Amino acid sequence: MKTILFCLAGFALAMAVSCPSTRAADAPAASAPEPAPKPAPSWVKIIDQGDLDPRLKGYKTPEGVKVEIVAENPVVVNPTGMAFGDDGTPYVLARGAIKSLSDGKGKGVYDASEVVLESEKATGLLLHDRWLYVAEGNTVRRYKQSKGEGAYDVKEVVAKGFGGIGRHQGSGMTIGLDGWLYLTAEDGDNVVEGSDGSRATVLRSGAVFRCRPDGSKMQTFAIGFVVTYGNAAFDAAGNMFLADNGVKGAGEFTDSRLMQAPEGADYGWRLKARALCCQADPVRAGGPGALPPMLKFDGSATGVFIYNDTRFPENYRGLLFRPDAPKGALHGYKVERLGATFEVTAEFDFLKSDDPSFRPWQAVAGPDGAIYVVDERTKAGGAGKPWGDGAHGRIYRLSWAGTKDQPALPPRGMDSAAKIAKLDDDDLIKALIANEAGDAPRLDLIRRGEKERPALLKLLKDGEQPDAARIAALSALESMWNGDAQALAIHLLTKESSADLRRLSADALGLNAVKGDEEVHGALLRALTDSAPEVRRSAAMAMSRVAAPGAADVLVNTWAFDDGRDTVLRDGLVRAIENLGRPGVSRLVALGESGVQKETDKVVEAFTMLRTRPGADAIPRMLENPHLSAVERIALLRSYNNYLLDPPVSLAPALEYLTSHKDAAVLKGAIQALGADADGARFLGHAFLDKKLPTEALPDVTDVLRQQAKNDPECAKLLTAVMKEKAESK
Structure with missing residues (x-):
């Protein structure tokens, strides 16, 4: 077995x-x-x-x-994953087992393995x-x-x-x-x-x-x-x-x-x-x-x-x-x-x-x-034997031996992290600044806990220190967050010269600040005008997490004035509005009802990107906007397809709209959009037979059912029923 x-x-x-x-x-x-x-x-x-x-x-x-x-069969056989312990011991995933490797001869080659977990x-x-x-x-x-x-x-x-x-x-x-x-x-x-x-x-x-x-x-x-x-x-x-x-x-x-x-x-x-x-x-x-x-x-x-x-x-x-x-x-x-x-x-x-x-x-x-x-080492073309051949495997170590222009950089000892753990607090901070010991100093500072906070705050505040060390300090502070860390993050968000530190400060505030914090909201508001688009995106997402009063107004207004040239920033603004839930979506709808056509068009664009339930719930109100073109109404109805949710979104509001609004172009476009897959075609077929769609929909309902009938038996049955009703109506 x-x-x-x-x-x-x-x-x-x-x-x-x-x-x-x-x-x-x-x-x-x-x-x-x-x-x-x-x-x-x-x-x-x-x-x-x-x-x-x-x-x-x-x-x-x-x-x-x-x-x-540095390792091969029989010590490792078909390995596919690897990680290192704090003491430098390698752990390898291979053929349903996790093994620790050891170097018994001290030559830098692993000559024995032991199963630690199956x-x-x-x-x-x-x-x-x-x-x-x-x-x-x-x-x-x-x-x-x-x-x-x-x-x-x-x-x-x-x-x-x-x-x-x-x-x-x-x-x-x-x-x-x-x-x-x-x-x-x-x-x-x-x-x-x-x-x-x-x-x-x-x-x-x-x-x-x-x-x-x-x-x-x-x-x-x-x-x-x-x-x-x-x-x-x-x-x-x-x-x-x-x-x-x-x-x-x-x-x-x-x-x-x-x-x-x-x-x-x-x-x-x-x-x-x-x-x-x-x-x-x-x-x-x-x-x-x-x-x-x-x-x-x-x-x-x-x-x-x-x-x-x-x-x-x-x-x-x-x-x-x-x-x-x-x-x-x-x-x-x-x-x-x-x-x-x-x-x-x-x-x-x-x-x-x-x-x-x-x-x-x-x-x-x-x-x-x-x-x-990690080399699985299986002789096979294509898929071959993806669980391995049970006979081969290797692990390679790649290091810098140097060239005439760039001298060698010998690897550290495998026990370097263990040695870092023995440093006193002051020397540990120095090791973090020196950046010559990998990630070990940062991780050890996190393990030592809150007593390291004053030194980390001092390092993060010092603009003369390397950015890498200050980023590591901010990272460690997230594990021991308090008012002092938050105050410094607020300061960095608007005063720091490094865009990376400003962005990471926004991210940290979004993850760690208390919901509704108005001071944090104010700092994020200022960051929404930052010169770096990545900082503006992070600030928007953080603002949606803090969700202080006024966040919906700020984010929707920022979206309204965004020029759209940076696709990832534009996406972030929509996702931030969406993260706010109903308040964000409601404010977006209100912008669309301003009577300014440019704003209405932009709101429709945002709605076509939404994917959470508050967006689906707001589509009926959006459809009542008198400033929408037929193309925009069809786009909104098509956007019901975005919402892959559990429980599923009901299409009943779409039917109600199509029944109560006599617009042939919208009716045709909406049926084509909603009936583009078997689920939608089935829904429309049942709706037509249940008299929930106007008789004018018959040709288009027939068309979408016919397109799906080849691969979907239920659509084929519905097509027969609809065609029968068509014949009887004559």
Whole structure:
């Protein structure tokens, strides 16, 4: 039975990464040409690692990079995930088990492994604050050693209810700079419940959810993803990036995508109703409000990784990396700020091989500052044996050996984090400022707690200190938030020269301030005129979280005067209005009733982007606006398709409007829009037979039923009934 279950999980995993029948990585649609790559950076000169180690012949990297095999079978067999403990011990996910690795000979090569946890459904692991987090099918659990060593015998459910099938469920887990846990879930019906009963629901779409590390305060962060297998990643300034996998023949979703995902973002994917995976909803996918990706690519992704350490030269710091198992490559990308988002300006192969067994699944930074690459190592084309061949596996360590222009940067000791933990408080702050010990100083300051707050406030306030150290200080302060931290964040929001610190201050206020705080609201109001669009977007989202009196007026007025040139900023303003719930939507409706045509048009545009119940509830009132054109009325009626909610939104108000308003153009357009899929066509067919639509609707109802009848038996029956009624009426 164990083997059968393992194979079923593997089959689903194939679909998530490289199945020829579904994934663009192996068989892109003929009508979708391969996206043109960005140019490689001028400093990249490719060499063959076989010159240094014959076992690595054909493994190519930029000059200066040293590749070492630090573990292979039988110590690791078909590994797909990796993380490091505080003491530098590597933990590897491989074939349904999590193992710790050890270096018995002290040569930097792991020669023994020990199973610490078995889980046939495991798709990801994370180590944080001495907890071992494991994504297991539709559930994320965390485990702890009750005695500080030995068995992981303490178990807690962090989150459950991820949709999809097999490994098209929750898989990625990342701790953000804000201290929250970010969970990636794949396309399906995600009805996610946190440990405290809090819920976040996203239907027929991949999503990123956010909660506290214990699973409390569950909320939706971003949606519209296809198959987001693996982790999202944060850069040193707290910006989230992730990738999803394309679907063969799915139009704009054929190619895989690389995205920078701010809070509230929607990247457009919707799964077809009743499909298990890999079929785009022809009505809803790519609809109004869908943001464009930074980059489309022909290939796959099992998560992304950003190098935020200092043991590679400056030009490697902040690079984003994407493992592509079917193509045997770890791709590197340089991203730069573009308005409220980012763009890819250069790309190259950081590690690539023509070895058919090379299947890189994950890249992570070690406590030594090196980059570790997990190689499932299975000889197969396409999907192959996605659970592995049971015989091979490798882990590589990549470090900077130097060139004539850029000297070597030897890795730190694997116990560097443990050494940091032994520093006294003053030296720990100095280590944070020096930025030579990775993330260990920040994490240890958080563990030490509130006694570190005065030193962190002093560091954050000091504009002469490096931005990286001040960002780390703000991050640590979020775990020990109080009035002093809030006061300093308010000051930074409007007085700080660094746009990153202003944006992060807005984010921190939005997550930590008390609802209704008028002082925080005032600071965010001033930030809505910031010169940096990313700061304005964060300020708007934070204002909607604080939700003080007047927030709806401010956000709707800001939307009204926005010029729309920055798509991501424009999106953020709409999402902030939507976050306010009924007050925000009601104020938006009122703006549309001002009698100013420009404002009415803009409100209709916003309504076509909404996706929460207060928006649907307000459509009938919007339709009564006398200043709407027929095109705008049809757009509003079509927007009922946006609302994938549980329980579903009723279309009865749309019927009432169509029955009571004799406008042939609107009637025709609305029926075509609402009947564009089988569910809508069925609804209209029943409505017509129940005399809830005027007789003038007959030709268009017949038309939408006929379009769906080929693939939907109920539509075929309704078409017959409608045609019979038509004949009898004659």
